[in-house]
Amino acid sequence: MKEIDISQDRQSASVALELSSISKSYDGRRDAVKSVSLEVNHGEFLVLLGPSGSGKSTILRSIAGIERIASGRIDIFGKTVASTTMHTPPEARGISMVFQDYALWPHMSVLDNVAFALKRNKVDSKTRAIKAQETLSRVGLGDKGARFPSELSGGEQQRVALARALVGHSGLILFDEPLSNLDADLRERLRIEIATLTRESGATAVYITHDQSEAFALADKVGVLSRGELVQIGAPEDIYLSPANQFIARFTGLSGELKGVVRDKLGNGLVEVNIPGVTDNLVAKAMCTLRAGQNVVVAIRPGAIAIDPIGAIPTCNAWILDVAYRGRGYEHAVSIGDVVLQSVFSTKRFPRGSQISLGIDPIGALAFEDDEKSTSNSVEVESRFSADLDGVAS
């Protein structure tokens, strides 16, 4: 099988990867991926974010050639590798992959694992060993080349897998939740290494995860998936500040949701909302066309809430339900009306049971049309907030 020569295409094509309306079904009935189209530019880092079962792995495996698409087209560096009628096998797509279970060859030394990636490019054995050693040094494992994978920690094994992906300069690297088997501290360190080393190498990356803080930290561009559909794609800041719908707002981190009725339109895309029992003048950003009298759900980003705001008019009164120490400050759970807002950050500790006032910044108060037509505020919100996102809205 002739391998695709990407070296020339890479220089000419600003679009490194193009998915044109790809669909895939495993049982012939329900689509695991529904008509997904997107482009990734050369050198760009795309993260596909979605809950379990949203189709992330299916898209990644289709790009790699492990799965056949039912319809649509996949182009890599300007060459079609998959369509309804053709399928280039994985080994001929010129792609590197980093898996969550590392997928190293157990019988080969660490150096050989990395060097092996160069074998298919017909690089001579001496150059292979030199390049593999250089790349191992770049990932901080210059002294571990003679070991076998079983003699390394999980984090070190994942670094070897990263070195193997980087050494071949394949141009396109696919990451399949590579950090999910690692503990929190190591995850953060390796995330930084993946971000910097991949960018330094000039490779284009597609990375899948269900962790929104990981996605926002890594990506130039985030694609959000829900039930096999690409529901929004854009810069992390755009997705966080202007989520296309309530699902995306929830999935990317909320303190809570408040149900209310639009009192007035204020201009500049803002509306004044009456939240029964809480406040009659919550200023929120309209996320769709809204009119006075309309029922809305206001999704509140954690970074938008300030306790006892200084120099600003408070939005409402609230009570502290819980407080948790987080190193750089405290996260509070606060009760307003019959709603609990979580992850309300302050550098000051507010004791449980104390009454406080809350300021809510409209930049993180996102008003969506409420389909349920009820103004009860007893909605339960699964807050997936990570403190990492605090700064995004500010």
Ligand SMILES: Nc1ncnc2c1ncn2[C@@H]1O[C@H](COP(=O)(O)OP(=O)(O)OP(=O)(O)O)[C@@H](O)[C@H]1O
């Ligand atoms: N080999 C398979 N056979 C049948 N159905 C499958 C297969 N692989 C995935 N699916 C189904 O396709 C849909 C998308 O699955 P996929 O694994 O792509 O999602 P995901 O977002 O990667 O999920 P996770 O984060 O749990 O890995 C799901 O409904 C899943 O049950």
